[in-house]
Amino acid sequence: MGNSFGCSASGERLVSAARDGDFVEAKMLLDCNPCLAKYSTFGGLNSPLHFAAAKGHNEIVALLLENGADANSRNYCGQTALMQACRYGHWEVVQTLLLFRCNVTRADYLSGRTALHFAAVNGHVRCMRLVVADFVPSAPFESMETQKIGDTNDVSIVKSKHEQSALSKFVNKAADGGITALHMAALNGYFDCVQLLLDLHASVSAVTFHYGTSMDLIGAGSTPLHYAACGGNLKCCQILLAKGANRMTLNCNGWLPLDVARMWGRHWLEPLLTPNSNSIIPVFPFSHYLSLPLMSVLNIARECGMQMSATPSDDGDTCAVCLERACSVAAEGCGHELCVRCALYLCSTSNIPSELLGPPGSIPCPLCRHGIVSFSRLPGTPAKESKLHLSLGLCTPCMLHPREQEQSTPSGSQDIRKNRVVAVSSDLFCPVTCSPFPSVAIPLCTCNDGPCPNFEAGENQTQGDSPTPSQSASVDSDKLEAVRLGKATCSSMFWGRRSCSREHRCNAEINA
Template sequence: MGALLHVGNRNKKLRGGKLHYACIYGSAVDVISCLNNGIDVEPQDCEGWTPLLVVAKMGRADIVKILLDHGANIEARTPKGSTSLKLAAMGGHFAVARLLLEADAATDTPGHDGYTPLLNASKHGHTAIVKLLLQYGANINDQSHDGITALNFACELGEVDLAVSLLEGKANVNLPDKDGWDPLMCAALKGHREIARVLLKYGADVNAKGPQQATSLRIASEYGHGGVVKLLLDADALIDEPCSDGKTPLYAAAKMGHNDIVQLLICRGADPNRQTCTGSTALIAAAMYNRLEPLRILIDHGADVDLEDSCGWTVLSMAYFSGYPQLVQLILERRPAMMRDIGDAASEDQIEDKTDPILICRRHDLIISS
């Protein structure tokens, strides 16, 4: 909610005093008149907000200067621990932030949420205020309670100028949050290719591992950001590096149906037969999620259609029992000669394994030659 609504609601209920009212609705002359008539510069309304906190959030630089000149406490806090500088940084009020910093406001005071003015400015993409705070000595690697940094925010937002400013100021390019997300992973998740390029230029670890041991390449592959995938591969990202469950970037791309990324990874040398901790493959994942084109690409580039997962599922049985006849047709058309002669095979009643390719072929009215 904006500051006017926030403080206006209080004053409609007469929760603030005359100075609060003058700061919100009046002019600089009205505020000076109140102060010259002996009204305290530091009254709190019933929610604990001083006039300086109110006008800092509103962005009223002229009133901020008057209050500071009359001795307002620059480090007063809201009930949630926010200082005037934090409120100004959050709202993008550059002139107010500059006045407060010139008056020696503390740059790194966090609120109860753990966010400092720098973190708030970065979270909302206020690059000019970030630069200003850094000029006044703000800690560039401040972290919130969750371990989030200003650079993390810049990478999530795709704010290139902000990221460059932070990196030029020696922000730690590889500092992860408490969940393991480093700046490059944040950029990979959101698909911000230019941010990723800048991070790599400043020394980001292309093969660092985050949540569930996922790399930036694994993340970009899963979320379909082909430009980022190519950039990471060009930076020597490990193409078959698995997560903790054994799933590789190729597996993720095939599962999600990102055709261009499957093609790119295969052409760059990804192993189409790499198995997960449960024995599954990118091919089986494509069959499970009805991904026709990834299935075609994988088979045409040597994926083994006979590989089984730990439960005995092959790509053919997965496609059939998942109810995807188009996939079954494609697999059978591209499958090499059957291991057994279908014509001489046992009857269906004698085939115990209901995932047996012979049984599937018969039920599907398809016969392929040996």
């Protein structure tokens, strides 16, 4: 890993430059010894790429990758630079790592979290949009409609079903304890993330397992609606119900989402979560963060590169957005030409819907506002020279080649007992960590005289008397008080304490 005595001092200098954003120092060190890009620290095994990605220094990230840094290198916790960038919301770094074909499906050693989990926990919706870019083809929603009507092109239907299957498996990939990205976004009240995940075929019926962590305060066998009820965000509960979530689902403790809301003091959710509720659920459009042309422009950027800065003599061939680079891509439909950098930036940042001029997920053209579904490469655009090392080769995630049969989701029933989630034995799952999501802070609200003034999750609320428990969930008041006042503490298991110290050691190096 480049930790020999000869390069240790220079490697530490490169680590400091990557952490501080000193591009001149980093370039000087890499010009003298390009092998320093593969250096890693002795304690947490963090590479300079981990430090630069966590701090959001995109230029240094690109410099390290061009000098042979491994985009998929892991630290002591098994976390990659992509996970660090998604943790702190640096979408430009995520974009650069995707251009070097990093593996988005890798999970860390501690709790099986992917980059999608890290982005969902902290509500970084732009990072989530980029992470799923290689799984979202152009116009998947139109292809779904043509399947319902009956398309004669069987080949396109099979391909579309395969792409949707790979996307669904990636989005619904569970960390330890069965926690999906949708669970975490719903718990923390990030409505934009919940809406995007649901539009990307996230399952509203995914349940958690017995795990022995602080998240079991909600209960094993809980659906995203249980987690949204605990978080207290009204919009998250509404969109989950609009997408097919069932109010009658019981977790392994016998609690409905209504019971969870009452236990955590979310009184404003009771009219919505009551089993016989007459509340009107609004109709939600598709997420504004869907980006259909992102896959096409990413592939073009990988082939042509991003450093084409030569401005042609003819002003008509210059990008009309930046006025600096030559046009290399054309929008299918309106035909307007842009440079690949501006097109990629547009697809990564735009959240303005173009429903009138294109299908859901299309990006409005900056010149005519026409909905762009995909980009095509202009003829004559030179391809960049391949300088990637073997470690930066093509990524072929196993998610793209599914081997297992998809499990069919059982249809919802009105009978409460039929919707009870069967308890899963904890012996089947190894408790590797005491807190798979240590950054999650469940807000507490114990007011019992009327609705709370703050409806958004994540805000600190004062504690008072114990709320009245639901009649359907006969739980002792002492048990409720212990649950409500419980905090995310380490378990008494050795592996849990060890895993916490491992992640603390890795993060302490980066945040030093």
